[in-house]
Amino acid sequence: xxxxxxxxxxxVMGSNLARNLASREGNTVAIYNRTPAKTEELVGAHxxxxxxxxxxxxxxxxxxxxxxxxIIMVKAGAGTDAVIDALVNVxxxxxxxxxxxxALFTDTIRRExxxxxxxxxxxxxxxxxxxxxxxxxxxIMPGGSDESWVTLGPILKSIAAVAEGEPCVTHVxxxxxxxxxxxxxxxxxxxxxxxxAEAYDLIRRGTGRTPAEIAEVxxxxxxxxxxxxxxxxxxxxxxxxxxxTGTPLVDIILDQAGAKGTxxxxxxxxxxxxVPVSGIAEAxxxxxxxxxxxxxxxxxxxxxxxDDLTVDDVDAFIEDVRLALFASKIVAYSQGFxxxxxxxAQYGWSIDLGAVSKIWRGGCIIRAxxxxxxxxxxxxxxxxxxxxxxxxxxxxxxRAQDAWRRIVSTAATAGLPSPAFSSSLAYYDGLRADxxxxxxxxGQRDFFGAHxxxxxxxxxxxxxxxxxxxxxxxxxxTH
Ligand code: NBP
Numbered sequence: 001x002x003x004x005x006x007x008x009x010x011x012v013m014g015s016n017l018a019r020n021l022a023s024r025e026g027n028t029v030a031i032y033n034r035t036p037a038k039t040e041e042l043v044g045a046h047x048x049x050x051x052x053x054x055x056x057x058x059x060x061x062x063x064x065x066x067x068x069x070x071i072i073m074v075k076a077g078a079g080t081d082a083v084i085d086a087l088v089n090v091x092x093x094x095x096x097x098x099x100x101x102x103a104l105f106t107d108t109i110r111r112e113x114x115x116x117x118x119x120x121x122x123x124x125x126x127x128x129x130x131x132x133x134x135x136x137x138x139x140i141m142p143g144g145s146d147e148s149w150v151t152l153g154p155i156l157k158s159i160a161a162v163a164e165g166e167p168c169v170t171h172v173x174x175x176x177x178x179x180x181x182x183x184x185x186x187x188x189x190x191x192x193x194x195x196x197a198e199a200y201d202l203i204r205r206g207t208g209r210t211p212a213e214i215a216e217v218x219x220x221x222x223x224x225x226x227x228x229x230x231x232x233x234x235x236x237x238x239x240x241x242x243x244x245t246g247t248p249l250v251d252i253i254l255d256q257a258g259a260k261g262t263x264x265x266x267x268x269x270x271x272x273x274x275v276p277v278s279g280i281a282e283a284x285x286x287x288x289x290x291x292x293x294x295x296x297x298x299x300x301x302x303x304x305x306x307d308d309l310t311v312d313d314v315d316a317f318i319e320d321v322r323l324a325l326f327a328s329k330i331v332a333y334s335q336g337f338x339x340x341x342x343x344x345a346q347y348g349w350s351i352d353l354g355a356v357s358k359i360w361r362g363g364c365i366i367r368a369x370x371x372x373x374x375x376x377x378x379x380x381x382x383x384x385x386x387x388x389x390x391x392x393x394x395x396x397x398x399r400a401q402d403a404w405r406r407i408v409s410t411a412a413t414a415g416l417p418s419p420a421f422s423s424s425l426a427y428y429d430g431l432r433a434d435x436x437x438x439x440x441x442x443g444q445r446d447f448f449g450a451h452x453x454x455x456x457x458x459x460x461x462x463x464x465x466x467x468x469x470x471x472x473x474x475x476x477x478t479h
Contacts, residue, residue, distance in 0.1 A: 093119025126182020161363025187266025
């Protein structure tokens with residue numbers, strides 16, 4: 001036994017993670033892949049890594065020092081279960097099996113429970129940053145037991161991205177907490193991308209600027225409070241010219257957005273938890289809408305406004321869009337962190353929200369300056385019920401809200417879809433409202449289903465005898 005860490009699954013993510021591990025002082029990496037040719041290929045291509053190559057699970061286990069630790073990087077689903085079963089057979093109590101794939105957190109909870117029964121530790125670990133992150137330094141979100149963190153902590157810190165001197169990894173919480181947080185990270189990513197896309201669309205249609213010119217706008221924004229990886233790459237994509245046609249690439253790409261399902265998981269989970277993540281939901285649905293050509297083709301002639309959007313003061317309009325983007329982005333992150341808080345409460349995880357925001361500052365797709373402000377907010381008030389009520393965000397929203405409202409109303413008047421901008425604003429105004437029409441909904445529910453209601457002026461649960469004499473009675477609480 002010579003290796004302190006193993007990797008099972010040597011497709012692009014596993015290979016890169018194994019190479020990243022091997023490149024760090026103190027690590028010796030055992031590798032295994034179901035198809036042995038891939039293992040040999042990796043060893044041949046990277047002799048500098050000093051991999052311990054293994055061809056069977058027995059050999060793999062024998063090559064690891066105890067407590068053994070192995071990271072699984074295979075296709076999520078049945079492949080993961082197959083590898084877990086194989087590792088459980090050759091590992092011993094106290095050893096650690098880590099799933100670094102994109103598992104649904106409820107699968108991770110199930111697997112952790114089953115593996116724990118054997119005395120082996122099971123860690124569901126979110127890994128963000130794609131292929132490049134895996135190789136050079138990802139943002140890592142491990143769940144699992146405290147015991148496993150003792151062994152894994154130093155290894156993961158050695159390979160994680162570094163942001164402002166701190167490694168982008170923290171022990172998020174027990175069992176499925178890591179995969180839960182990774183899921184929400186992806187949901188926030190969906191929202192952020194949709195918001196940027198809406199901003200681009202409004203500028204393009206409102207000002208007639210070319211993609212290359214709009215790239216300069218994003219490059220400028222990237223020097224201010226919106227500084228982030230996604231804004232940076234947006235400028236790169238907008239600048240790109242298609243070699244075969246000489247047209248901006250963005251005009252050649254088919255406008256149907258794909259999705260691998262993590263956005264949908266975030267929304268489905270939020271619905272189960274009763275947490276409004278409307279920005280993430282709109283972003284997910286916007287991708288669905290884009291991907292139904294048969295619906296879009298029959299809808300093209302639906303009536304819309306006569307006039308195109310015309311903007312008089314282009315610079316002022318672009319600044320309005322920037323502020324609307326910033327405000328909506330604050331909403332999206334606030335909703336995402338709210339979902340993590342609700343998930344933690346539901347599943348009994350103790351999650352340090354400030355630490356989560358810090359590990360997203362490097363390595364991952366949503367890395368941004370802005371995350372420091374989230375860390376500050378939770379450092380000041382760890383149990384903040386709504387992130388966007390932290391002083392920094394209140395100031396920013398105060399500064400942005402007039403522009404935000406102008407942009408949402410301009411878009412609506414001109415018939416330009418801006419689902420994430422407008423739903424974020426509606427959420428914000430919903431939170432601000434003294435009274436919501438939810439009171440009427442309670443009345444309707446009591447009318448047709450005797451679902452009862454509470455009153456603002458006294459304790460208890462009440463029902464009006466709608467089909468009788470319409471007097472009010474005290475009732476059992478039936479929600
Ligand atoms: P894939 O998701 O394409 O999986 C291929 C790997 O799974 C190969 O090593 C393959 O072995 C192995 N495998 C399969 Br399929 N079924 C297996 C089984 N029954 N037993 C053992 N091994 C099996 O690889 P990837 O794109 O590198 O992604 C790995 C994981 O990382 C996934 O869960 C993915 O969602 C996650 N992830 C990916 C990214 C990204 O940017 N790509 C980012 C973050 C997380 P074989 O060689 O024998 O076929």
